[in-house]
Amino acid sequence: MFKASIQRQVRLGNVARQFSTVSLMRNSRSEHLAILRQTPSQPALRRLAPRYAFSHLYSTQSASAQANREGEFAPVSSAPVTRFSELSRLGVNTRLIEALTRGMGYDAMTEVQAMAINPALKGSDMVAQAKTGTGKTLAFLVPVFQRVLMDQPDLADIRNRRRSSSENIRAIILSPTRELAEQIGVEARKLAKNTGIVVQTAVGGTRKREALQKMWREGCDVLVATPGRLNDLLSDPGARVAAPKLQAFVLDEADRMLDVGFSDEIRDIQNSLPSKNEVERQTLLFSATIPRDVVHLAKSMVRPDNFQFVQTIKEDDVATHERVPQHLVAVQGFENLFPTILDIANKAMAAKDSELPFKAIVFFSNTATVQFAYEVFRQTELFARGSGVDIFGIHSKLTQSQRTRSADYFRRAKSAVLFSSDVTARGMDFPNVTDVIQVGLPPDRDQYIHRVGRTGRAGNSGKGWLILAQEEVPEARHRLPGLPIKPNETIESAKHVLGQTPASPDVSKFFSQLSEAYSRTHKSSFRAVYLAFLGQKFGRYYRIDDAVNLLNNWCLRGMGWTEQPAVSPKVAHNRNLTRTRGVRIGIDVDEEPLPSRFGGNNDFPYRLRRGDNNFGGRDDNFGGRGGSYGGRSGSYGGRSGGYGGRSSNYGGRNDNSNRGRGRSSGNSFEDRFSSRADTGSRGHQRASF
Template sequence: MFKASIQRQVRLGNVARQFSTVSLMRNIRSEPLAILHQTPVLPALRRLTPRYAFSHLYSTESATAQANREGEFAPVPSAPVTRFSELSQLGVNPQLVAALTRGMGYDAMTEVQSMAINPALKGTDMVAQAKTGTGKTLAFLVPIFQRVLVDQPELADRRVRRRASSQDIRAIILSPTRELAEQIGVEARKLANNTGIVVQTAVGGTRKRESLFKMWREGCDVLVATPGRLNDLLSDTEAKVAAPNLQAFVLDEADRMLDVGFSDEIRSIQEMLPSRAEKERQTLLFSATIPRDVVHLAKSMVRPDNFEFVQTIKADDSPTHERVPQHLVTVQGFENIFPTILEIAHKAKSAEDSDLPFKAIIFFSNTASVQFAYEAFRNTTAFSRRAGTPIFQIHSKLTQGQRTRSADFFRQAKSAVLFSSDVTARGMDFPNVTDVIQVGLPPDREQYIHRVGRTGRAGNSGKGWLILSNEEIPEARERLPGLPIKPNNTIESAKHTLGDSSASEDISRFFSELSSAYEYVPKSMFRATYMACLGQKFGRHFQAEDLIKLLNDWCVGAMGWTEPPAVSPKIAQNRGLSHVRGVRIGYDREEEEPVRRAPGDDSGSGFGHGNGFGGRGGSGNFGGRGGSGNFGGRGRNDNFGGRGRNDNFGGRGRSNRNSFEDRFSSRVDGKPRFAPRASF
């Protein structure tokens, strides 16, 4: 019944939204919401079983009843406010309004903010569907901060000394990735600046004891966390972290959290929090898509007789991935990929008709490839410190401090390149990204779309690039249907053959620079990349034998190895590679030649350009305690063959499920559920 309710509400949501006064911001003709009482829409809602039906959208009766129930919230006006300065009309604390308008400089609300903040202030639970990058962080921060201040009015004055406690957390916000949690924490602290509310973050990749000491010393009113770390803290009796009086619980990017396998942690967290019968709390669940798993999660978390569904994605909305020009570059072999990236960057930076700096994110489907590419490119002249285009890397093997610093520096840079795994593919706000470059087959259509969504944000222009070998094209057609990807044949490096003397000076230079750069990269990094690629998701049209030939040609033909890396008999057997042509089964000697630095590379160890931001191993220290080439473990990120949660290949992770297409109802963009094969 609950699922049927959401299904029907999504279909009706687009109709109801046509009458919302929010549409006035877009100069679209609309009627007051009162018209809903005279249309067939409301009777349709009434026919739903009351226990499972959605609340009437912005219903005056619902707002009044909620306000009178506890006397905590003022009645909500019939028309939603559209400016932050107007929040005082809804009884929002003046300190929060001042922080939003004067401190953070916000004026007009985005659509999701206007549609979500208004009903959320009533205290009802909410399931909201909104695109990433639309300002939904404030859409849930404002209501939960107001709820905390209503319950503890003394927190409105930051001068009042109140002892916050890690054992009395009032609001919890869960995020699927460390970067997004840190980003939410920064926004939350800005909003709390004029109050006594204490905001803390708890994410994996940081030292648990240090974050606990900070929480014990300063206390905590609002906690922003990743599911794994929060589950660890709540289950550890010595951590002294509890929320017996929890008032608000938020899940951001709920579909992503379920997609990467956090359902067990979320269920465990719920069991350790006070039940709704013991302590009533508000639950806000935000998601870009509403697949079946999100419906089940919502059913277990929200109050079925007191929640609202907010739909901000209209049937005629043009998704980001349809507005961004997307180019397919087909390379002759893997040895052409890195020179192709250099040529794309060179053309972008030297284009006479472009006044935009080159700011790009380059996505790989595994951490080892990110590490290898970063180390190779930092030894080229185009991306050296002296070239003026700094490069950064983000992946799961870096400490959280290193990842945060990389994200902050890239966010602030006008021109830069970020090498990244999929930890930044969703929810992260990097302004003015001009290009998104995806290397190799994306794991699925949804992940491709989220990566492309890092550019073309907030009305800015951008471009998407997909670099594939000829052998990968048939599989890409199956995996990426219905996307506006157009072949681009202007990149000369993609078709260049090694040893061809007829190439232009620029093309020869790109290949020559990469050939020299490979000499400065530890061989263990390429071995790790080789193994990681063998653990990727294959398909009907792209098999292990195709990949092995591409990798071997790259290794021997372009990098100068005498033979490709060896695959141990156990790994070969586990991955079904024992009888695949081209696999060298055996063991490599663990000897490693000392790593040289490219001429003019003065990065050195410690904090600085291209050194992993001062990891314990100094310059070139990547991978943390696990080190590169650590496969088959039980880590959460970039785990190959094991039980990892992100970038999981061949294990028990769930990242390969295409929730973009797995909607519980008709697609909100009006397109058929099963798109045709790609035409590129």
């Protein structure tokens, strides 16, 4: 019944949309808005607008129950509210409205806000499908805050803020990443500014004791958390964190949480909270896609007699990855990767027809390369101090305060470059990103698409770049079918062969600057990159022999080393490298131990400019919780690893390659729903490049 109900609502959602406010964008007026604002005495409006816009999204079971509950939560409105200033018609507290309109400067709602806030204020559980970057944070914050104020009216007075307690949390919001949780926390505090509601965040990478002391001292009404840290707090009696009267429970990016292996934590969290039979709470699930796992999760969490499905992704929507120009730059070898990045950035900054200043995110698939790239590029002329282009770095090894600081600086910067692992690939709102540069093979098609989705947002133009060695291109064609990626031959640095072909002055300058930067970078930084690349996901058309050859050429020809980094006998044995040609097995005598160099908080020899961040955090590359090798979310062998892990991209439990048992390995989305996902259709069989 639940599955059939969801499927029926997906179909009806497309019919309902033509009478709703889905065509409304912020600061715009449409004919639909004019129709919805006609007087409700008109028969056509009474029949179509409220009924089709919202009521038809409810399941058959929930319709009658909803009718009995509407008066309990909000007055009945003659037409859906589409402006924040009109929320008083739905009974929203005036202090929340003032914070939205005066404090935060919001006027017209986006489509997901209009479609979700109206019914959520009536108390229904909700499963909402919405793209990232569409304003869904406020779509769940407004009804959650209103519910808290209705349950505890004295919190409307800011003077009652000190009465909150960490052992009586009223609402919990879960996010898959620390960055997204912090971003939600910022918006929540703005909304709570004129009230007594206390918002706290609890994420990994921060000191648990300090966060707890803050919660004990200030109290907590709304908690924004990552699943791992919240489960830790709820299961620890000494933490004194509880929610016996929980009123609202929100999962943001529910599909992403299941992707990164948080299903066990979510189950444990539910067991730690009062059951739905004991305390009636509202559950809101927001997801960019609705795969099979999300359906199962929703079924276990929402009330089947009082929920509704909200879909804001239209079937004729053109996804970001289909409208943003995407360029494939095939390089002669790995030694050309960094010069090619400089070449792309130099051309973009010199372009006079660009609508926005150059602002780019450079994605690498492992933490070690993010660290190495930052250390190298900060020593080049293009990104040196005073060049006018700030550079930042974000990855799992940084402490949460460092990651948050870098994200905030990059978000506010007009022209900047962010070197990042996939921690920023989804959910993060970075305005005016003009270019997304992906270096090396993406783990899979979905991850490529999510990365590209960081540009071309809010109606802006953007570009995507994929930089690959020639040997990686066949595997990329296999992993990235049906994407509008076009070969680009305009980047001279990609085609230059060191020591063989003549180079232009600019290309020579790029290679020369990078050669000097390599010489000033400690060798252990590149050793970590070398090992991380050997632990990546390989495939049918790209094998470890290819990677070893490319890495050795980068090291010997591009960096001027006399020999490639050694691989310890233990690592070589564990990775089946003992017979791989080109691998040097042994121990480098000048190798600095990784724990002392990368494992601490303040021992990295430089800090991020302006953000004052230093590399080296809790989740290091080897054996850490979020490490690139052997960690819980590692890229090789970890729980959510890239090769052989529980949610692995290759051969794991949720295998994308179909090599493993594949619980979620293929077309779960198409099997369940006919609606469009944020990641687009998977029906293509061939790559376009």
